[in-house]
Amino acid sequence: MKYIDEFRDGDLARQIGARIADEARPDRRYSFMEFCGGHTHAISRYGVLELLPSNVRMVHGPGCPVCVLPIGRIDLAIRLALERGAIVCTYGDTMRVPASDGLSLIKAKARGGDIRMVYSAADALAVARAHPEREVVFFAIGFETTTPPTALAIRQAQHEGLGNFSVLCCHVLTPSAITHILESPEVRQLGTVPIDGFIGPAHVSIVIGSSPYEHFAEEYRKPVVIAGFEPLDVMQAILMLVRQVNDGRAHVENEFTRAVTPEGNRKAQALVSAVFELRPSFEWRGLGEVPYSALKIREAFADFDAERRFALDYRSVPDNKACECGAILRGVKRPTDCKIFGTVCTPENPVGSCMVSSEGACAAHYTYGRFRDIPVVAAPVPATEEVTP
Numbered sequence: 001m002k003y004i005d006e007f008r009d010g011d012l013a014r015q016i017g018a019r020i021a022d023e024a025r026p027d028r029r030y031s032f033m034e035f036c037g038g039h040t041h042a043i044s045r046y047g048v049l050e051l052l053p054s055n056v057r058m059v060h061g062p063g064c065p066v067c068v069l070p071i072g073r074i075d076l077a078i079r080l081a082l083e084r085g086a087i088v089c090t091y092g093d094t095m096r097v098p099a100s101d102g103l104s105l106i107k108a109k110a111r112g113g114d115i116r117m118v119y120s121a122a123d124a125l126a127v128a129r130a131h132p133e134r135e136v137v138f139f140a141i142g143f144e145t146t147t148p149p150t151a152l153a154i155r156q157a158q159h160e161g162l163g164n165f166s167v168l169c170c171h172v173l174t175p176s177a178i179t180h181i182l183e184s185p186e187v188r189q190l191g192t193v194p195i196d197g198f199i200g201p202a203h204v205s206i207v208i209g210s211s212p213y214e215h216f217a218e219e220y221r222k223p224v225v226i227a228g229f230e231p232l233d234v235m236q237a238i239l240m241l242v243r244q245v246n247d248g249r250a251h252v253e254n255e256f257t258r259a260v261t262p263e264g265n266r267k268a269q270a271l272v273s274a275v276f277e278l279r280p281s282f283e284w285r286g287l288g289e290v291p292y293s294a295l296k297i298r299e300a301f302a303d304f305d306a307e308r309r310f311a312l313d314y315r316s317v318p319d320n321k322a323c324e325c326g327a328i329l330r331g332v333k334r335p336t337d338c339k340i341f342g343t344v345c346t347p348e349n350p351v352g353s354c355m356v357s358s359e360g361a362c363a364a365h366y367t368y369g370r371f372r373d374i375p376v377v378a379a380p381v382p383a384t385e386e387v388t389p
Contacts, residue, residue: 007230008046016235017051024242030056031194032241033331035178036201037064037359038229044364046231048238056238059331060361062177062286063201065142066093067329067353067360070283071317073170074099076307077139080168081105081113084310087131088115088168089124090139093357098350100317105139121153121167128157128165137306139168145203147171147295148268151275154297154304166306169297172282174204175212176293180284181330182220195331197241199234200226202256209264213252221250228256275301283316285353286329325352328361335362342370 024030034040040060043049049058062068074097080086088105095106095117109115114134118124124138140150150167157165178198200213205226213224223244227237237255244251254260275298282294297305306312319326323345324338335341335354345351347363354362 004230007228007232009232013046013048013051013231013235016232016239020051020056020235020239020242021053023239023246024053024056025246026055028055030196030242030245031059032056032197032199032238033059033061033181033195034199034234035061035063035174036199036204037067037357037361038202039199039227039234040064040361041359041364042229042231042234044368047368048231048234049369051235052238056242058238059195060328060334061181061198061331062284062329063143063174064329064354064357064359064361065146065172066097066357067325068172068177068284068286069094069097069141069170069353070285071099071319072283072315073168074105075317076312076314077105077115077137077168078103078108078113079312080137080306080310081115082108082111084135086114086135086137086310087127088113088137088139089118089127090115091119091141092117094139094141096350096356097353098320098356121149125153125156125162125165128162129160132164134164135309136165137168138165139170141170143172143174143201143204144207144272147272147276148207148265151271154275154301155271157304158301163303166304166309167297168306168312169276169295171276171295172284173293173295174201174208175215176290177284177287178216180287180290180293182216182222195222196245197223197225197250199237199241200224200252202226202228202233202259205254205256205260205264207265207268210252210254210260210262211264217250217252223250223253225253226256226260228259274298284329285319286326320351323352325354325362328354335365336370338362342366 077088081088105115128136216222225237225240227233276295277298278292279294279296281289281291284290322340324333327333345355350356354360
């Protein structure tokens with residue numbers, strides 16, 4: 001197949017769904033976690049769940065970078081804009097994530113903070129060049145997919161001697177989060193669900209390759225199938241997982257062969273390694289402190305590290321008590337289990353981070369799935385009147 005519409009063929013999707021139903025054993029249940037928020041979005045948008053048998057359950061994982069961003073990190077960016085007078089540049093979804101005191105980056109902008117939405121780290125560099133008299137901070141978030149462009153921007157800033165440019169680095173790592181879900185006692189205390197296998201992320205795997213997932217298959221006996229973002233990709237990955245579970249196998253398989261290789265993008269990996277190093281620990285929303293799960297800027301590029309330049313002091317901030325984002329990110333609860341879902345918390349007025357990005361489980365279900373939750377009530381059949389001839 002070469003064209004996108006071929007990967008969205010409804011007849012083929014129903015055929016794969018029928019195959020899954022045939023091969024899924026009726027005497028057992030299957031729970032598969034799609035780690036990536038892009039997969040969560042695709043599953044909701046294209047009605048994948050309606051094509052699966054009732055004993056195959058998809059569990060939403062913490063693979064939405066906006067969703068796992070803790071409140072304390074957003075507070076740091078807001079303080080840089082409101083208290084330190086910096087121009088803060090970041091991606092669009094990050095602007096709307098709720099922070100402390102009823103604020104978000106977009107609300108801080110309304111209060112006078114110079115906070116700008118950009119499409120790339122290169123855009124933030126352009127802002128720094130255009131305003132040499134101002135401090136410009138790029139609030140960098142995301143998994144391995146968005147990390148290489150940030151590394152490139154830092155290296156370019158050093159090359160140009162852009163002394164007014166720095167990065168507030170909040171890049172996180174996929175394999176570490178999966179490991180934490182599987183073995184952390186803290187996460188188990190908070191609550192987890194049994195997981196029989198994982199759908200591996202698409203864009204992340206283009207960068208890091210399929211090899212890093214071998215660890216989960218070998219040590220934890222959990223199969224991983226890397227999949228693209230189209231509905232047929234996801235359906236085929238689910239079928240591959242069902243077959244592995246039935247056979248008692250735990251291997252890494254690559255459904256997304258058109259883009260993912262075992263070794264990944266070596267040039268991107270080398271660039272990231274040159275600019276960043278592992279943090280000993282990093283807080284994730286919903287998972288708590290996760291060891292060696294995020295990156296920080298190396299000493300060689302310390303001049304471009306906003307945390308060092310502004311002597312920032314990170315403080316953990318608890319989530320809104322009414323919000324169930326933490327449990328949803330761990331797969332323990334579904335969006336509809338949250339009492340404020342779709343009422344107080346909506347995409348227009350998000351209370352929790354899962355409702356902000358289109359990749360968030362709550363936003364995806366609100367957009368594509370909430371009407372399916374309404375029970376169908378048959379209309380009353382009007383009584384027929386007898387007509388006397």
